[in-house]
Amino acid sequence: xxxxxxxxxxxxxxxxxxxxxxxxxxxxxxxxxxxxxxxxxxxxxxxxxxxxxxxxxxxxxxxxxxxxxxxxxxxxxxxxxxxxxxxxxxxxxxxxxxxxxxxxxxxxxxxxxxxxxxxxxxxxxxxxxxxxxxxxxxxxxxxxxxxxxxxxxxxxxxxxxxxxxxxxxxxxxxxxxxxxxxxxxxxxxxxxxxxxxxxxxxxxxxx
Ligand code: SAH
Numbered sequence: 001x002x003x004x005x006x007x008x009x010x011x012x013x014x015x016x017x018x019x020x021x022x023x024x025x026x027x028x029x030x031x032x033x034x035x036x037x038x039x040x041x042x043x044x045x046x047x048x049x050x051x052x053x054x055x056x057x058x059x060x061x062x063x064x065x066x067x068x069x070x071x072x073x074x075x076x077x078x079x080x081x082x083x084x085x086x087x088x089x090x091x092x093x094x095x096x097x098x099x100x101x102x103x104x105x106x107x108x109x110x111x112x113x114x115x116x117x118x119x120x121x122x123x124x125x126x127x128x129x130x131x132x133x134x135x136x137x138x139x140x141x142x143x144x145x146x147x148x149x150x151x152x153x154x155x156x157x158x159x160x161x162x163x164x165x166x167x168x169x170x171x172x173x174x175x176x177x178x179x180x181x182x183x184x185x186x187x188x189x190x191x192x193x194x195x196x197x198x199x200x201x202x203x204x205x206x207x
Contacts (some may be wrong), residue, residue, distance in 0.1 A: 001037055005057045008039075012061040014070070018056050018090035022192040024050075027083040027111050041198075044081040048200055054195065057085050060091060062164045062181055062194075063139045066146050069136045075156065077127035077165075077202070078143030082108030088141070089120040096134040100206045128204050130156040137161055143176045145200035157184045166199040178191060 002020035010016060025036035028051060032042050041049040064071060075093040079085055079099035085108065088095045097120065099105040105124040112120065123131055128150045130140070136158035145166030157163055163182040168175040179194040 001031065001053060004027060004039065005054065007173065008057075010057045010061055011056075012064055014067070014091055015057055015060045015064065018060070018087045019067065021090060022083065022086045022115075023081055024053060026114065026198055027081040027086075035132070042083075044104065045107065046101050048080055048101070048104060050081050050083050051199070056087060059141055059164050059179070060087060062179075063162060064091060065162055072158075073134055073137050074138045074139040074141065074142050075131055075134060076084075076143065077130075077153075078200075079108045079122060080104055080143060081121070082111045084141075084143060085120055085122070086115060089117045092139065093119060094134070094207040095120045096123060096131050096137075098125050100124075100126050100203065102207070122159075124206065126204055126206055128152065128168050128202065139163070140165070140203065142166065143199060144202040145197070145199040147175070149180065149182060154182070154184070154189065157182075159184050159186055166197045169195075180185055 002016045003116040025033045028036050039054045041052050044050050071092040073094045076097040085097040089106050108117045129147040129150040135156035138161050140153050142165035147168050161184050166177045168177050180196050181192045183190045
């Protein structure tokens with residue numbers, strides 16, 4: 001997987017090493033195991049999907065922004081099956097990952113048990129509110145896309161920190177998602193809009 005990602009242009013060594021270490025087949029249904037190493041998103045139940053490895057690597061690389069060592073604290077919104085959270089746990093000192101669907105939160109816990117990752121904290125709740133107790137974060141990464149970046153995320157980002165999230169532009173059914181990077185600098189926020197992406201919707205509340 002790391003070789004394929006490198007060929008796609010991912011160059012951050014820590015990201016490539018993390019992607020080569022975390023076994024994606026352990027996070028998908030047994031019926032889908034033979035597709036686990038293809039660059040495609042796959043269903044994980046409750047109408048949600050595990051992101052494409054190419055997108056996980058791309059976002060992780062953006063989040064790291066060329067840092068030499070691990071990032072400090074990172075918040076992930078949308079634990080899903082826990083795959084990206086496991087990857088992030090190798091890229092940051094502490095990872096807080098929050099999921100709004102109880103079924104997936106429990107499933108991620110189950111999937112991650114074999115890895116016994118000490119620096120990964122799985123939370124059940126509405127990630128639109130962020131997770132104040134872990135703030136400020138060096139990085140915030142969202143695996144679900146809303147129409148705007150919630151103010152709570154911006155507030156909980158450290159100065160010098162970076163947020164990477166899919167955001168929908170336009171309106172109604174024609175709304176298109178793009179990857180957005182927001183840097184919180186001492187001079188204020190700097191936003192960059194990157195390529196089109198397809199993520200499940202960011203929803204409020206828990207279920
Ligand atoms: N990173 C995941 C991708 C899961 S898909 C993986 O590696 O598998 C995105 C997830 O975001 C879904 O599980 C969805 O339930 C969750 N989600 C959507 N809105 C949310 C919110 N407000 N708070 C927390 N999780 C949310």
